[in-house]
Amino acid sequence: MTAANSTLGQGSYSTLPPTTTEKLGKLLYWPAVAALIVGALYLVFAVYATGQSAWATGLLVLLTAGFYVYLSRGGFAWRYLFPGIAGMLVFIAFPLVYTAQIGFTNYSSTHLLSESRVREYLLEQHDAVEEQVLGYSLHAEGAEFRLALQAEGEAAPRWVSPPLALRSGKELRVDLGPASAALGAALPLPELVKHREVLARLVLVLPDKTALHYLGLREFGPVKPQWTANADDSLTRTADGVLFKPNRDTGFFESADGETLQPGFKAFIGAANYTRMLFDAEFRGPFLSIFTWTVVFSALTVVFATAIGMLFAVMLNWEGMKFRTTYRTLLFLPYAVPGFISILVFKGLFNQNFGEINAILDALFGVKPAWFADPFLAKTMLLIVNVWLGYPYIMILCSGLLKAIPADLYEASALVGASPATNFFKITAPLIIKPLAPLLVSAFAFNFNNFVLIALLTDGRPDFLSTKLPAGQTDILVSYTYRIAFRDSGSDFGLAAAISTLIFFLVAALSLINLRLSAKAQK
Missing domain, CATH: 1.20.58.370 (MalF N-terminal region-like)
Structure with a gap:
């Protein structure tokens, strides 16, 4: 079954x-x-x-x-x-x-368009033929409208259009005829304003085939192009016959005497942005200073945050300490509060005139440091705030690593009478620094691009004096790049892209080091 x-x-x-x-x-x-x-x-x-x-x-x-x-x-x-x-x-x-x-182009606020688009833009520019401009009026005829054109000073219309619906759409060519029938009252100016978008698309054609274009709320007239295109990609100015050729090194249409046309066009300039970083003396000075400060800022942040975080972790690892949980919670608070809030709070605390820090220093020592005006003090302030924000992360890492150290090592050390300092330098530090090293490299890479701290606390200020491009003494590479691309340096996207590429390779190198250290830590 x-x-x-x-x-x-x-x-x-x-x-x-x-x-x-x-x-x-x-x-x-x-x-x-x-x-x-x-x-x-x-x-x-x-x-x-x-x-x-x-x-x-x-x-x-x-x-x-x-x-x-x-x-x-x-x-x-x-x-x-x-x-x-x-x-x-x-x-x-x-x-x-x-x-x-x-990064290999001159892309900037003055070189946004391609060469072909700039040429098209220039060829679209026209001038009105003033002696043939005609005034116009718009007359309602039921649900449709008629355009009547007359020269200045004439009372009667010279030319009249057929009835038009004046619906929005594509450009419309309208043949005009002699004025024969009587027209209604002309629409007032507010009504003309309502129909201006449709009127701007009309091309009125006279019996002699002259095309009249919309020139404003009161006029139609023939137009002539400002530029004439040539077979070799150059442009000729119709007013005086001057020839303008595209200069692909500068990204402008230029005449023989050096006159340039706006806007410029995006052009390939090779490694000019990179050579500018290295060989342009006016740019190299601030750039190298900012690069050095970026490395120092990242390194010192990691060193101080590691020292403080490791110290607190070792202290909190002592089981005989009373209220250890309370201390751990309080020391963890800087990491729990959103970073941008802490930064803005510190910005108020360091205020020269109203901040609590200067109030305390003034009461104790009679000094009120200019934290935001003095370059050294501004950098010191950045390090203080960044270490405050970063040490809880290191403290948590070290607390976990300390749990993995066998207690037998400390018991054996106690038997021979070793001091706490000896325990730390002979047992604790050697055993946790190896697994901690890749994480420290990651922290260094993070602070290398710590844009939020710089932007919210100092905005890169104070500035270097007499520089070709505005640069701040507390800027790091990423904030300096942002400033070049989007702030007060003419939106030089090409140079900013070159610096960004350099930052990428630097961070990529740090990542490779991190991977190597991680591999060694696992052995």
């Missing part, structure tokens, strides 16, 4: 008919795939239509790889790896390559 039931069960399982859901899924599978492919191709075409052929090619390759991985048997092994690889390419590799590429 059991065997029969088993056989029956197996037969029933193997011959179960597909459910309605399975049938529907099989029926909709390929139409859904086709819809996804069509949508992907449309997306690629939309990117290509904007003139970004390189980006369209990269997107096409990525989407093609995705469809191959998930639709073919050959790509089955990559189905779980593809999302991670694609995400790494899109969110890590692409921004890095794009930033590095900008």
Whole structure:
């Protein structure tokens, strides 16, 4: 009976008919795939239509790889790896390559557009032919309107348009005819303002084929281009015939006598931004000072935070200490409070005139240091605040590492009469510094890019004097880069990208060191 039931069960399982859901899924599978492919191709075409052929090619390759991985048997092994690889390419590799590429250009607030777009912009500039400008009035005729044009000083209209609906849309050419029939009252200025967007798209054509363009709320007239394009990519100014050629070293259209046209265009300048960091004396001085301060700031923060955090961890590891849990909670508070709040609180405490720190120093010693005006004091203040924010992290790490040290070592040390200092330098420090080293390298890399502290506390001030680019004495590389790219240095994105690329390689080197130390710590 059991065997029969088993056989029956197996037969029933193997011959179960597909459910309605399975049938529907099989029926909709390929139409859904086709819809996804069509949508992907449309997306690629939309990117290509904007003139970004390189980006369209990269997107096409990525989407093609995705469809191959998930639709073919050959790509089955990559189905779980593809999302991670694609995400790494899109969110890590692409921004890095794009930033590095900008570092080899003159991309800035004065060189935002491509050369072709700047040429198109200049060719779109026109001047009105003043002697042929005609005034106009707009007259309602039922639900439609008529335009009447007359020269200045004339009472009667000279030309009249056919009835127009004045609906928004594309540019519309309208043939004008001689004024014959009487028109209604002209619309007042507020009504003209309501229709100005539609009127601006009209091109009125006179019987002699002269095209009149919208020139304002009261005038239409013919226009003439300011520039004429030449076969060698140069432009000729129609007013005086001066030739302007694209200078791809400076990113401007320039004449033979050095006159330049605005706006400039983005151009490839090679390693000029990198050589500027090294060989431009006016830039190299502040840059090297900021680079040195960045390294010193990061290193001293790690050293002081490690010393204080390790000291507190060793003290709190003493089981005979009363209220040890209370002390641990209080010492952990700087890490529990959001960092930006602590920074803003310290900014108030260090205020020269109203801060509590200067009030205490004035009462005790009669001094009120200028924390934000003096470069040395400003750097000292940054270190104090950053160590305050960073030591709880080290304290927690060391507390965990201390638990892993065998108690037998301290008992043996006590038998020979070793002092607490000997225990620390001979037992505690050697045993925790090895696993702690990779984490200290990570803390150094973090402080190397600690933009929030600088931006909220000093904003890089005080500034260096007589520098080509504004630079702060408390700036670190990342805040200096931000200042160059988005603040008061003309938005020099190319130079900022070059510095960002340098920061990347420095942090990447620190990461490699971190990996090496981690590998050694595990041995």
